[in-house]
Amino acid sequence: AQSVTQLGSHVSVSEGALVLLRCNYSSSVPPYLFWYVQYPNQGLQLLLKYTSAATLVKGINGFEAEFKKSETSFHLTKPSAHMSDAAEYFCAVSLPVTGGGNKLTFGTGTQLKVEL
């Protein structure tokens, strides 16, 4: 079985500061990893995904994440926060199985607050 742990349910940064949202995973096989963003009362939008290619993954809106197998981590970063980045962020894992679905297991989310 797979699981995801997001450290820090709330993170607050100043506009222009580095954003770092932490995600650690547990999986019996090499996983696929995803970061999604959710704005209030909206669905989830994919920011980026890792599917066993390059370990440094670049996504939309200037976000990127690095897959570190030795640390079982997939932390999300952005060099300079913008007010529009304020939202909830979810890390998710799925197992690449032949013939199977892409069932996602999500973390509990990190609420990002961006202050002036």
Next chain:
Amino acid sequence: DTGVSQDPRHKITKRGQNVTFRCDPISEHNRLYWYRQTLGQGPEFLTYFQNEAQLEKSRLLSDRFSAERPKGSFSTLEIQRTEQGDSAMYLCASSPRQNTEAFFGQGTRLTVV
């Protein structure tokens, strides 16, 4: 491509009533998923369809819940005899093939009073 569409966006119902939600996936996406998200939590997997076949159901999907995808296109999720604990956001997602990312709809927020 208009994305995944869910209807209604909001539903308020009295305890004990039945409710039905609809999801229209992105056209030609043969995989469709339902998730439930309660306040302050990440989405939890409920069930998965490949075309019209329901291939996996979570233990979260009690006997009061039923999902269908009769023609392999849109899907419905019905909750019978709703309980207050059913209050949540119900999210639908679709994907074109295995091992690709899922695209989510905006969800249906259910409030049971």
